[in-house]
Amino acid sequence: MLGKNTRSIGTLSLGLVLALAIYLIPGMTGIADAKEAFAEQVFAEEAFAKEVQAEEAVEGEGEPEIEWSQDVFYKDWEGNPLKGPVSGYAAPELGPEDYNTYEFAPSRIILWVANQQHLYFGSFVLAVPIFCMIIEFIGIRTRDDDPVMADKYDRLARDLMKVSLTAYSWTAILGGILLFTFITLFPGFFKYMAGIFRPVMHVYALMFLAESGVLYVYYYGWDKMMDDKFLKWIHCSLSVLLNLIGTVLMYLANSWATFMQAPGGIDSEGRFLGNIWHVIHSTLWNPVGVHRILGNIVFGGGIVGAYAAYHYLTAKNEEEKAHYDWVCYVAMFIAIFGLIPLPFAGYWLMKEVYAFRQQMGITLMGGIMAWLFIIQAVMIGLLFFGANSYLHNGMARVKGSHRYMKYCKYMVLLLICCFTMWMTPHTIVMTPAELKEMGGAQHPVVGHFGVMSAKNTAVNLMITCTVLCFLLYQRANKKITVPWATVGNCWITAIFIGAAANIIFLGVYGYFLPANQRVGLSVPQVTSTLTTLFAGTAINISMFKDSESYGDIQWGTQSKVGTYAIFLLAISFTWLMGLMGYIRSSVRLFWHVTEVVRDNSVDAYTLTIGEAGKMLTFNALFVWVQFVVVFWVGSLTAKKIPAKAPEGVPVPAQQQQ
C-alpha cells in the first residue's frame, strides 16, 4: 500500500493533495469572496441604517432613540468607519475586584496552563478524525485490490478513533476547567466576553453536542457498517461530517481569541454594534483558522507517530515491528504534508496582523517578541531536520534506494545552509567588545541574512528540498518503465532547478527593492515551491505506471535514528505550538481585548523569555504525561488480533514473516 504499489501511493498522495487544496482554497480565495460579500453586506447595512434613521426622523419624539456608533475596525467603501446600532454595554474599566487570585500561582499562569492543555487536546481530537477520514477512505478504495492492506488501514483508523474517544472526554473536562478558571479568576473580563459572544457560546455548546453524537455513531457503528459496501461509504461520510462539525467548533472558539487580538463589530468603548457576524469574523479569523487546521494535522501526526514509534522500539516480534513501522510512516506522511504549507499560512496570518496594526506586527517581529521568533525559527528548522532525517533513514530500508541515497548528503548541506540563513537574527546578542570588532551592529556578511528576503528564500528552499526528498523516497524502489521516462525526469529536474533558481533570484532581487514591493516577492517564491510540490508529485506519480519494483519496503527495519527523529518531531511540534500560542496571545501586552478592555490585573506584564520558556516546557511535558495516560487507557481494551489474509488472496511480501 503505502510504498507498496504505485496505484495506492498515487491515490493517497492525490487524495492528500486534494484534501489540502480543499482546506486551503477557501482560505485563499476567501479573502476575495469575502470582500465581495462584505461589499454587498455593507451596502445593505448602510441602506438599512438610512431607512431606520429616516423612520426615526419621521416618527419623531416619543420612540426610543437608537444610538449609532462607529465600528473600531470595519469601514465602508469610502474608508469611513462603519456605523451600527449600539446593542451592548460599554467595556468595563476593570479594577481589583474583577480579578481573583490564588496564592500558589499568578492567575494568568494558571489560566495559561488551563488554556494550553485544553488547546493541545482540542488540537489532537480535531486532528484524529481528519486522519481517520483519510485512512478509512484509502482503506475503502484499496479493498478490491488488496484486502489485507485495506483491513490494516481500517483497523488503524479504528484504533486511532478509540484513543480519540478517551481524549475527547478528556478535552471536554479540560474545557470545563478552562471555563471555571475564566469565571473564577477573571470574572470581570469573562462577563464582558460573555455579553458579546452569548449566542456564539450557545451555538458552540450545541455543536459540541452534535460532535459527540456523530462521534459516538461513527465509532460504535464501525462494526455494523463494516461489511456492507454502501454502509461503509455512509460510515466514511460520517467522518466527513465529524470533521465539518469539528472545524466549525474550532472556528467558533477561534473567534473569541481573534476578537481579543483584533476586535471588530464593536465601537471604541467596546459596545456591541448588533452584528454578531462582524464580531466573529474579525480580521484574523480566517488566517488563524487555516493555520490551526494545518497545525492540528501536523500535531496529530506527531502524536500518532510518537505513539507508534514507542511501540516500534518496544515491539516484541517482527509482526508488531512491521505494523508500527508502517503506522509511523502513515503518521509522518500526513504530518509532513501538513507541515509543508504551514509556514505559508503563518505568513498570511502575520500579514493580516501587520495590516491590522503595524504596531502589533513590529512588536512581534522586531520588538519585544522578536527573540521568541528566533526560537521559533530554530524549532521549525528542527522540524525540517527531523522530517528529512526520517525520510533519509526510511529510504535506506527500501530496495533500490541506493540510487538516490548518495544525494542525501547534498540535501543535508543545503538544509543546513538554508537553516543558518533562516535563523540568523537581525540583531545579534553580543558584548560591546564584539560589537567593536564587528564595526557596527550588523555583520557585513551574515548581517544580510537578518531580513525577510533571506528568510523567505531559505524557508522556500528548505521546503523544496524536503519535497525533493519525498519524491526520491516515493520512487526509491521503482524502476521507471514508461516510454517517456527521460522526458519526465527532465521535467522534474527542470521544475526543481527552475524553482530553486527563481527562489534565489527573487531573494537576491528583494534586496534592491523597497519594502512594500519586496513583500510581494514572497508570492512568486511560494508559487515556485508549491509548483515543485504539486507538479513534481504529479509527474513523479504518473511515471510509476507499469513500473517494475526492486522489492518491497522492508517494514520493521527502520533505523533507530529515524525512529528517534519522530520523537524529536513530536516534542518539537508540541513545544512550538505552545510557543506560537504564547506569542500570539501575549502580543496584546496589557490588553484583554486590544485597545478596548485593558488588563488591570497584577499579572499584566510580559514574561521574560526564560520564564516563558519554562512555562512552555512545563506545558509540553504536562500534556505528554496526559497523552501517555490517555493512550494507556485506550490500550486497556485492546485485543491483539493478528492480521490474517482472506483465503485465496496472495499475501504481500511485507506481510510475510
Place this chain on the structure above:
Amino acid sequence: MNKNLVSFLVFVVGLAVFHNAIFPIFTPKEVGWILNRYVYFLLFVAYLIITHLLLRLSPPVSLKGLFVWSVGFYFYDYVLYPHIPWTLFITYMVMWSIGTFLYISQDPETFREFRAPIVKTIIGEYKLARIVVFTALPILVGFATYNTIYPSFQEPVELRTVHPAPPATTKVHGKTYPLESTNNPFRIDEQDNYKDSFPFLDADKHEYMKYVTEGGTIFFQNCHYCHGDQLNGLGMFSHVFNPTPANFIDPGTIAMLQEAFLFWRVSKGGPGLPNESTPWSSAMPPWEEHLKTEEIWKVILFEYWYTGWHPRTFGTEGSTSGGGE
C-alpha cells in the same frame, strides 16, 4: 601506509599549509574578487575533495564526519570576517554539528560505521585510544569548569530588540499624529524622479530637491555626528555608543519602516521609547525639543532620498488596514 592515516594527514597537513602559507596571500589589504578569504576557503575545500579523489582515499564515516565538522569550525572561527559574536558562533556550530550528525546518520549503515570506532574505544579494543580518551575527558571537564567559574570582567551580553513598537498616535508640538495614516507632507513627488539630481546644486530647480536640500542641511547640522556622513551609522561619535547608531543604508532599518515611524522615533528620541524591552540604551535626544515639525519631516525625506530606500507603505500591499474582508 594506512589509507585512513593518509587521509587524516592530507587534512591536517593541508590545513596547516593552507592556513599558514596560502591564507595570508588571500587576505591582502585591498580585497579583490579573487583574492579574498572566501575564495581561499573554497580552494581549501576543493583541495580536500580533489586530493581524496586522486589518491582514491575513502576514509570511514567517523573520519569524514570529523573533517566535515572541522571544516565548518574553521570557516566560522577563522575564515568568516569580522569574527561573529560568540552567541552566534555557538548557534552556528550547533547547526553545523546537527548537520554533521544528519550526515553520518543518514542511513543505518553509515551510522553503524560511525559508531564502530567509538564502541571499540569504549570496550577496549582500541586500548591506546581508550587510555587517551578517558584520561583527556576528566581533564577537559575540569578545564571547562575552571573556565566557567573563572571571573570574567567582560560586560554582559545584551538581548536587545531593534524595532520598538510604535504607539498608535504621537503628539508633537501640540498636534496629534496617528502613525498609521500620517504621511510626509514634503513627499510631493516620486523620489526616484530625482535620483540623478544633487541636493545643493539642484535645490532651485525642483521643489522636491529644495526640501531634500533643507533636510540634508539639518542632517549635517545635527545628525551626522552619530549617524555618519554616509548615513551608515558610523559617525564620529558612533563608536562610543552601544548599541551603535542606526545604519540607514542597511536594508533592515529605515527601508522597513513607515515614514511616520521615523517621525515618531526622531521626535521622541530615546526617552520616548515604550516601556517594554527597556533598557533601550538609546542616546538619541528627543528632537522635537530642538527641531520644528517641518524640519523633522525634511530630514526624513533626505534620509530616504540619500539612501535610495523607499519608505514602507501598507496601502499598496493589497491588505489595507481596517478594510475588513
